Amino acid sequence: MRGWAFIGGLSVLALIPVVVKTPSYLDVLIYVGIYTIVTVGLCLLTGYAGQISLGQAAFYGLGAYTSAILTVSYAIPSGLALIAGMLVTAAVAYGFGIPILKLKGHYLAMATLAFGIIVYLAFVEFKDFTGGPSGIPGVPPFSLFGFAFDSDIKRYYLTTGAALLTLVVARNVVNSRIGRALRSIHGSEVAAETLGVDTARHKLQVFALSAAMASLAGSLYAHHLGLVSPAAFTFVTSVEFVVMAAVGGLASVWGAPFGAATVTILTEGIRRVMPLLLSYASGEHEVIAYGIILIAIMIFMPEGLVVGLRASFWSRRRARG
Amino acid sequence: MSALLSAHGIRKSFGGVVAVADVTFDVPSGEVRAIIGPNGAGKTTIFNLITGIFPLDGGTIRFKDSTLGGLSPWQRAQRGIARTFQNLQIFTNMTVLENVMVGRHRKSRTGLLAAAIRAPWALREEARIREHALACLELVNLERRADDMAGSLPFGQQRLLEIARCLATEPTLLLLDEPAAGLNRGEADALGRLILSLRQRGITILLVEHLMDLVMGISDSVLVLNHGQVLAQGSPDAVQNNPGVVEAYLGAEVEDA
Numbered sequence: 001m002r003g004w005a006f007i008g009g010l011s012v013l014a015l016i017p018v019v020v021k022t023p024s025y026l027d028v029l030i031y032v033g034i035y036t037i038v039t040v041g042l043c044l045l046t047g048y049a050g051q052i053s054l055g056q057a058a059f060y061g062l063g064a065y066t067s068a069i070l071t072v073s074y075a076i077p078s079g080l081a082l083i084a085g086m087l088v089t090a091a092v093a094y095g096f097g098i099p100i101l102k103l104k105g106h107y108l109a110m111a112t113l114a115f116g117i118i119v120y121l122a123f124v125e126f127k128d129f130t131g132g133p134s135g136i137p138g139v140p141p142f143s144l145f146g147f148a149f150d151s152d153i154k155r156y157y158l159t160t161g162a163a164l165l166t167l168v169v170a171r172n173v174v175n176s177r178i179g180r181a182l183r184s185i186h187g188s189e190v191a192a193e194t195l196g197v198d199t200a201r202h203k204l205q206v207f208a209l210s211a212a213m214a215s216l217a218g219s220l221y222a223h224h225l226g227l228v229s230p231a232a233f234t235f236v237t238s239v240e241f242v243v244m245a246a247v248g249g250l251a252s253v254w255g256a257p258f259g260a261a262t263v264t265i266l267t268e269g270i271r272r273v274m275p276l277l278l279s280y281a282s283g284e285h286e287v288i289a290y291g292i293i294l295i296a297i298m299i300f301m302p303e304g305l306v307v308g309l310r311a312s313f314w315s316r317r318r319a320r321g
Numbered sequence: 322m323s324a325l326l327s328a329h330g331i332r333k334s335f336g337g338v339v340a341v342a343d344v345t346f347d348v349p350s351g352e353v354r355a356i357i358g359p360n361g362a363g364k365t366t367i368f369n370l371i372t373g374i375f376p377l378d379g380g381t382i383r384f385k386d387s388t389l390g391g392l393s394p395w396q397r398a399q400r401g402i403a404r405t406f407q408n409l410q411i412f413t414n415m416t417v418l419e420n421v422m423v424g425r426h427r428k429s430r431t432g433l434l435a436a437a438i439r440a441p442w443a444l445r446e447e448a449r450i451r452e453h454a455l456a457c458l459e460l461v462n463l464e465r466r467a468d469d470m471a472g473s474l475p476f477g478q479q480r481l482l483e484i485a486r487c488l489a490t491e492p493t494l495l496l497l498d499e500p501a502a503g504l505n506r507g508e509a510d511a512l513g514r515l516i517l518s519l520r521q522r523g524i525t526i527l528l529v530e531h532l533m534d535l536v537m538g539i540s541d542s543v544l545v546l547n548h549g550q551v552l553a554q555g556s557p558d559a560v561q562n563n564p565g566v567v568e569a570y571l572g573a574e575v576e577d578a
Binding site for chain 2: 169172173176177178179180181183184186187188190191192193194195196197198199200205209
């Protein structure tokens, strides 16, 4: 039953580009894949280990910039650059996590927020490396063993495949001794410690893992867009990632794709529909509609879409039969 | 043979309030040792000092002939000290069985990478963890609730779950912080039998408890604290007949009741 659902899901994902021909739709789906990867990392960090990050865009940006700099300025193969980005970003998260993961709750949120701002400013200011505010253009398409992902369809399969791989890795971690240790930290840090769980080490590990996932997504983003610039890695982006994780539901990594898809498609959809409804609609109006929809989701499905929809599905079935 | 745990001149104060003034005691291997005393006598603080949740202000605590100074709580757990909590610290976000499986953390190795790729040895270890955790649940008769969420257990069973979780760590020394609080008569009797059976398995037990029937029934020796200082220690009989104890503690309790 589960196996069939999985195969069914895979087939749908594989067939989407055959049906969806509009380039801009495919572009949206590519972003859904990219954001899913970041959101899965946040689910592990926040949903499982109970640690907040308002600086995830910084890790996303570090991955994007590492890939862009290494491929554009040093002509290093994109696969290697992507792995280098993940390693560098994980190392940065680890080093930065040693002092700040001692903080809890709001204080941790503040520290990660500040970290995000510092990294953003570094992107803007270290002009020799990062190209300053205008960024680095001309990032080549991702290529692996001579095969270039040089069209949207190819990139759709690349990002969707990477997102699925990330989900599988996350699921494996969750259903293991490590996953239990993370949840025990969330449940009661003091009890976890007295049962022999090195909570500081596990928090650092999951922080670095979530950063590496964000970095992977950032690299894919850089190769897809062909351009990196600081504007894509602001505090607002970090908040959007948190929103995706919350909308999908933090209790399960499977919420991540739903959260990423809902937020991305909603943003795009509203951008297209609003001008038809209101002739004077501008960017601000979109944000209002977007905000209202998100508030509604959080009010009616506080545990996220996956839990909320499953619950309403079962209650309806019970009512019928 | 020296004591399993020995505290020497331990002190702790919070702000200006002295919680533990200058306490010295030994816990010999294989004993059930109770710590009693009125509320605020410093009993739970001593547990927090032994498990490393608070650092000592002075004195030393030695366990298995080496000092615990400077070790974090998880390192002390690795050395074989486990504890329960007076105000329960159940992982309510996990099932009953998963709570106990966390206790196997100390005795298992699987790292992040092996877990991520579902390495065969990691899966085998996972199966062993589950098996051992189930066995620990059976010891406290909770195996039928294994797959329920831990928060859904009644209070008394949550206390037992904390004990099962400790047993999964295979402790040498088990600290029980008011395990009978909130239990009914029958549950408290069962708890007493459980504690004695744990001692029979070679686990040394340090017990903080207010329920005097239980304390006097199962303890090999009793330490009486008052205002952060040792008032008396000895066998249950000797302690009960100690005039100072009767006046400071037991007497007051009897009048209250």
